[in-house]
Amino acid sequence: MTSLPIPRLRAAVVGVLAAAAALGAGHLVAGLTSPRTSPFAVVGNTLIDLTPEPVKEFAIALFGTADKLALLTGMTIVIALLAAVAGLLSRRHWWPGVLVIGVFGLVGVGAALARPTGGLAAPLTSLVVGVVVFWWLHHVAAVAPEAPVEVDADRRRFLVASTLVVLGAGAAGIAGGFLQRGAGVTSSQLAAAARIPKVTAPPIPPDADFVASGTPTFLTPNRDFYRIDTALVVPQVRAEDWRLRLHGMVQRELVLSFDDLLQRRLEARPITLTCVSNEVGGPLISTATFVGVPVRDLLLEAGVRPGAQQLFTTSVDGYTAGTPLDVLLEPDRGALLAVGMNGEPLPLEHGFPVRMVVPGLYGYVSATKWLVDAEVTTFGRAHYWERRGWARQAPIKTESRIDRPRAGASVPAGAFTVAGIAWAQHTGIDRVEVRADGGAWQPAELATDVSRDTWRMWRTTLHLPPGDHVVECRATDRSGQPQTPERHAVIPNGATGWHSVRFTCAA
């Protein structure tokens, strides 16, 4: 049959809808099998792992914790454009578009095969649905040459078919999303809440923060806790299915279940986590009371063999971190395999059911979420970010941040409050000083000390004349080490420099 070329817009719509159907169907099958195999997750995570380091850093700086939303949006736009092109190539014949969609489908299958936790049901479904829907819509969209009177009927048929595809893809996508969120993990989390023993944490004194003066609350509510990870789809691990293998250079290999952990000695301790990607003045720092088993206890139980240097931890999604054993074995380091956060089980985004936290080390070398494997080994093995040019070891640097006034704010002339936070985890903060317009440093008032593993709030009152001003702050830690004014980028091992804020005193 010879037919006229499909009108351009209609041809592009065929491509875009076929892609939508492929993604929706894949998302649904991933919900029924394993969320990590959703085409969104496979493509997104592959992009994350392949992205050059500077681009990733730029994305975190630009979008902060909205980086994943930005990636998804960008991905969707690119996929829609490519699919429209596939449709436009197929105005006369069905096969060029099917070829393009098929090749992208196969690339998706290949990416799924390359990921640590493969699963081909979802990508294969996407491939088949994409090809079939494209072929079908192409035929519905075709315009019969000899029957101009039927143009309206043609159009109506295409409209009905497209609407069906849109509804089907949307319903599959939404159902997949619900299934993925359900997946038994939420009920597992509820059950865990009842099973985690209540360990009394040292009470946080009411004057540990200066909230009224503009600092964050001392403990960060779980929903406000900063989140950084490479997982586009949050891994779903039920506590009942969770196992940790502690192996490598040990005398006795341990395989622990969630209950095995709960039966051991649990500790509760407030810890301030910080991301190495936190720019000077940045938001990637939060504090929670974590409950968990001391990592040292487990290492002693397993018996570390001579010559071992690091604990190499792996997440269920393949992310890895390497933590020096001499740090983890310090009697008072307080590193935990955490099961609880601020009186609740770990939120899914923060590593449910079990993660590691190590006071004094940046998260990327120590705070593995969705932890499933811990190998005692030498430094011969490079961890996720080490392979991408970041430092192998990364103790947190002494830093401080101004939270009030905000940059660009206008404050009443005369007396006003400057307030913020300072941190030097596992050393503690000794002093914070503030200066205005490059003048003399003056000491700030410190909030009540809670622990050397947590941040310390500070505030002071300044009197400045009307006009534009700059305030700066600097901290000194308890080893006497002052915060360096030298500006360093976040890569390879954390930013340094004094935070400064420009603002105006109103007349």
Ligand SMILES: Nc1nc2c(c(=O)[nH]1)N[C@H]1C(S)=C(S)[C@@H](COP(=O)(O)O)O[C@H]1N2
């Ligand atoms: N599985 C996994 N764990 C991870 C990461 C990750 O990408 N995947 N990122 C690390 C980094 S860089 C940081 S800063 C902390 C952040 O922990 P949070 O999201 O609970 O604040 O988790 C660490 N643990």
Ligand SMILES: [Mo]
């Ligand atoms: Mo981080």
